Amino acid sequence: MPFFISELDSNIPDVSTNTTGPFSRLHGKSYEQLKRECLERGHLFNDPDFPANSASLSLPDRIGRYTWKRPKDICDDPRFLTAGISRFDVKQGELGDCWLAAGLVALCDNHSLMQKVIIDDKLPTLYGGLAFIASADRTEFWSALLEKAYAKLHGSYGALEGGHAIEAMEDFTGGVCEWFELRDKVPSDLAVIITKALDRSSLLSCAIEAQSSYEMEAELTNGLIQGHAYTINLIKNVSLLSGMTVTLIRLRNPWGNDKEWKLAWSDGSREWSMVSTWEREKLEFSRSADGEFWMSFDDFVRSFDKLEICNLGPDALTDEIAEKSGKIWQMVQHEGEWIRNITAGGCLNYWQTSFFSNPQFHLHVESPDEDDDTGTVLVALMQKKQHSIKMRTSKYITIGFAVFKLDDPNMGPLNKSCLRSKRPKCTSEFINLREVSHRYKLEPGAYCIIPSTFEPDLEREFILRLEMDDFTSVIEKNPEMVEESDDSEWDVGSASSEGDDSSDAGSGQQDGARDLGLDSSMLSGINRLHHLLVSGDDDFSFDKFNVDVCRSMVAMLDNDRTGKLSFGEFKKLWRSLKKWVKIFLDSDIDQKGFVRSFQLREILKMVGYTVSNQTFQTLVMRYGDPDGRLNFQDFLQCLVRLNNMFGKLTI
Secondary structure, three states: OOEOOOOOOOOOOOOHHHHOOOOOOOOOOOOHHHHHHHHOOOOOOOOOOOOHHHHHHHOHHHHHOOEEHHHHOOOOOOOOOOOOOOOHHHHHOOOOHHHHHHHHHHHOOOOOOOOOOEEOOOEEEEEOOOOOEOOOOOEHHHHHHHHHHHHHHHHHOHHHHHHHHHHHHHHHOOOOEEEEEEOOOOOOOOHHHHHHHOOOOOOEEEEEEOOHHHHHHOOOOOEEOOEEEEEEEEEEEEEOOOOEEEEEEEEOOOOOOOOOOOOOOOOOOOOHHOOHHHHHOOOOOOOOOOEEEEEEEEHHHHHHOOEEEOOOOOOHHHHHHHHOOOOOOOEEEEEEEEOOOOOOOHHHOOOOOOOHHHHEEEEEEOOOOOOOOOEEEEEEEEOOOOOOOOOOHOOOOOEEEEEEEEOOOOOOOHHHHHHHHOOOOEEOEEEOOOEEEEEEEEOOOOEEEEEEOOOOOOOEEEEEEEOOOOOOEEEEEOOEEEEEOOOOOOOHHHHHOOOOHHHOOHHHHHHHHHHHOEEOOOHHHHHHHHHHHOOOOOOOOOOOHHHHHHHHHHHOOOOOOOOOHHHHHHHHHHHHHHHHHHHHHHHHOOOOEEEEHHHHHHHHHHHHHHOOOHHHHHHHHOOOOOEEEEEEEHHHHOOOOOHHHHHHHOO
16 A cells, blocks of 8 residues: 655655656556555555665665565564554664654654655565664554655655754754754753743754764763764653752653663662652653663753754644643744845855845844743744755755844845944854754844855755744845935936036037937947047946947937937936946946946945846846846946836836
């Protein structure tokens, strides 16, 4: 029979839906259709999209080591579930996916979150038993089948070797994750954070980082394993017989064996004699070699390097969980994209050139937390990138974000001049992981979040998610297309026929212009206009105007539709051209005859226009070169085009 197994992630499609895609051999058939066909034909289902072969394993150093078997060929009484889902149902096997096993263990208390994926039930075996993730009960197969479904989504079992438990927890729940570096500054309220997270049924894992391949999964003298993911499932303030209280935390090694913590509060330690029998029973204390153990919270902080928490969104919480945890965090999500030369502005290091061009999101923190005058906000930035079999993490680019306090909640996107005088309220670290997240304590008010890549011009789609107790709004500040001023000093339509000599042509040039009778079909007129612009300025030159540029300029000012410009109309054009030349030269910082697309938005604002991101993208694609540069004619044509657009729109 085909199996339905779970998976949920905003970044990875549900395979039960994806089977309708062009690369599936299931031809869009649903689970019910496949099941009916198997029953009618009297045969077991074989998944053509994830066959039982070496390609699905993708473990070249272990070719021929494993045999694919169905559960019925592994034991006499196979079952999907025996006595319900338990954290003891997940024992890691030969595959280096302890991060996935840790995620599965954390999920066991929240199995209602499952979504459906179509697979068959053939599983890799070794010496007659399951080779990879397995249950402590040899007749139970849900965890092994779930591992297979996850491997199918990633393309192979090999793609699961090495990873982060935080990714598995997000994939299985759609939650928002955060992590804490315990070697750095540990939050003073970390125990409270963990307690509240567990009360909200958040998923927690921790690890000791390995500094080299030799340290991966090496056992320390205290019994803990380096480069290995553990899950956290309980934290308690335990009363001792002496009347004192100690904070204990319970962890689980997904290997599910005797590789456990060996020091104070371990299974066989004398510290447990200080706890009453009733208290031990309440804590479900066991001396079994099952991978689960207790340790003091202080030892936990001293021993582990990283703590990861996956906070479930409100949609993932059952009524029972919601009632237990009290106040539930609200979550909002926005999708965006860094586009080369347009919205991929790089980090704050590039604030003078391009940082302001990144997407911007405005957040309003409505009310503080109950215990202080600030509101807790969890900001998570995820880049959309599929996993691969080779070099899993190298496919992620370095990302992060900055948060700015706004003086005016109604202000538009922050531009370069605003950023020149503003320091960020807080910034995340920039790292090449799938997601960067951080917890902040912010005073009520308005804020701007600017997500970015570390270097400019790197393209990627992203998801920005925020969780907190109470939101007023989170909106993307995409500029709306408006003409900012009808009387802008750069505006063609407002250029007067009167003016100072510095912006007029000289008397000889005026005579030439008067005789020019600029016509879109007259090549001599085009050449004459070019000569007038470049004469007298040794630092400025450009190719002669082409006919299209000339026609656009004529259309911009030819109000009587004669196809020619009168002297008065030409004078307006001349003034604007001289001013646009000055703007171009001032913006051409390296004097190579180009302006960058990142500068263009500020230039447009200078001449009186604010355009939407979509319009800006169209302008850059139309007038910029592949490197996002505009020469003078491109620049001029872009400005003329905008003038023509606004002249025909009702503003």
